[in-house]
Amino acid sequence: MIDEEKIFLLKNMLRVRRMEELCAELYTREKIRGFLHLYIGEEAVATGVLSLVDPVDNVMATYREHAHALLKGISAKSIMAEMFGRVDGCSGGRGGSMHLYSREKRFFGGNAIVASGIPQAVGLALAAQRLRESRKTICFFGEGAIAEGVFYESLNMASLWKIPLLFCCENNLYAMGTGLVRSQAQTDLIKKATIHNISAETVNGMDVLEVVAKTKKALEYISNEKKPYFLEFKTYRFRPHSMFDPDLYREKSELEVWKKHCPIDSFSSSLLSTQIISEDSLKNLKIEIENEMQEAIVFAEKSLEESVNELERHVYLQAGI
Amino acid sequence: MKMSYREALRWSIREALKNDSRVFLVGEDVGAYGGSYAVSKDFLKEFGQEKILDAPLSELGFTGIGIGAALGGLRPIIEIMTVNFSLLALDQIINSAAFLCHMSGGQFSVPVVIRMTTGGGRQLAAQHSNSWEGWLAHVPGVKILTPGTVIDAKFMLQYALEDPNPVLIFEHALLLNHVQEIDENFQGTSPFKAMVLKEGRSLTLATYGGMLPRSLEAVSILEQKGKSIELIDLRCLRPLDEESILTSVKKTHRLLIVDEGWRSGSFAAEISARVMEKIFYELDAPVQRLCRREVPIPYAAQLERAAIPQTDDIVSKIQEMLR
Structure with a gap:
């Protein structure tokens, strides 16, 4: 990988981290309401995977999807406006934090029912296959989704019908407050894929280069074999499940251990020590990111609130569109 | 054909x-x-x-x-x-x-x-x-x-x-x-509108789906007894073609809804409520409903029959409403 690509990965992780930090701040200032699920700690996964995704590709994500939306090309401005519930939001203010969408960017949400995006991603991939379109389909979900029946239904059909797509399981060890060991009799998640004859691999989700390398391999497999593939990313969220979560179910010491593996700290130190990036350039990068995010907040603040007279719009799409 | x-x-x-x-x-x-x-x-x-x-x-x-x-x-x-x-x-x-x-x-x-x-x-x-x-x-x-x-x-x-x-x-x-x-050359008509299948003067019977043939049968039986019933096939429950129902009830001033769902919280209740809200003073009698009885459907034939509106039930309900 060339140096520019590494800097690009670092930059995207920093963009996600900064956006999420500001979201938390804006939440406490009551600018953002509802549920807010932050991705802090998990940045390497979306950053690495989506660095290999093109604009024509399909991406399906969960309610913890700000990073995925941003990295699929939705602007920070329209994401922030969505969180503010304004008309310029990427879902027109109808969706909020958990329902970011973009038809143009082929970002399909934003699913707040755990695992509900999984069969839909299989369907998107099936459509691409049938229409002979050369687009990849990437489906993100947490390890909590593995407890849902529809996960098994979807993997079975994807494998049975040889539908090429990439399943990306972001295993952050906790489904809200219930640890994996307390919810699954079989905690080796690879086996959840291989029982359906889907090849799978575990990835250190705190190491962005490993994420890129293994995702690349997985995408090559999918393209050559015309079959699904499953990646389990071992990762950890540094923040509680949502802004309402008092975080009573895990030890502080556990969090501290994982923080030592912060995907951003480790990667930036490595780029600094190998002189791929200088202290000055890193500083400038952070300024650039700060500007992007502050502009997004200003944009969101200025964006209009939709008139309540428009309330019943968008329930149905008019025929002919 | x-x-x-x-x-x-x-x-x-x-x-x-x-x-x-x-x-x-x-x-x-x-x-x-x-x-x-x-x-x-x-x-x-x-x-x-x-x-x-x-x-x-x-x-x-x-x-x-x-x-x-x-x-x-x-x-x-x-x-x-x-x-x-x-x-x-x-x-x-x-x-x-x-x-x-x-x-x-x-x-x-x-x-x-x-x-x-x-x-x-x-x-x-x-x-x-x-x-x-x-x-x-x-x-x-x-x-x-x-x-x-x-x-x-x-x-x-x-x-x-x-x-x-x-x-x-x-x-x-x-x-x-x-x-x-059916007419072989007929090309169909928008399904999102209700259809008056039989015109009548004394009562509107609104129904849909599986209840339709038995409603038609009930209407013919009553016709032979000199009653004039208007039968509306709802066809589409959402969006509901409220206008067709209101127009008919304004003419007949009586409404019976036959619905295979349970009575409580039924679709029939929705239609009844809309008629009361919009044209209460057009009604000569309270709106009536014939629905599935409040029981999970039993296996035994006579029990199942009793649980779901039958032609006879529709006939007697209409007779009662026109008495």
């Missing part, structure tokens, strides 16, 4: 598969078995595995796959073998198919058609005799079609496939062998 409701459904799916390369049929036993109700018999041979997709018993999964395929540019016809199994697919139908257009600020819609066999009356007991169409009509974002005639069985699918929104079609199991004389 004479055609059965089953032949009409079969014709409509076959036409859709022939005319639009984006259309495919997915569901349990739609292929090798030929469809649980023989609606898609021999389709697998004619159209192949890409178009006729036998799904495992995973209602939630294959409904979600259908929704995704629709988002991806295809036009899936999802067959849920019976309405009873649709409960397993409700999350995808409601939380995704129905809501996606709104949640995304009008960017995405889900052009799927979900067909399912509905209704009781065949001694299949509680778990196989539900009528969920009224219940699903509660949800904004879906359209609910309830073909009660052969002509609607023949043409509703085509309109549903042309619609950019999710359309649920409830096909009544008791109607499958129902044969009607």
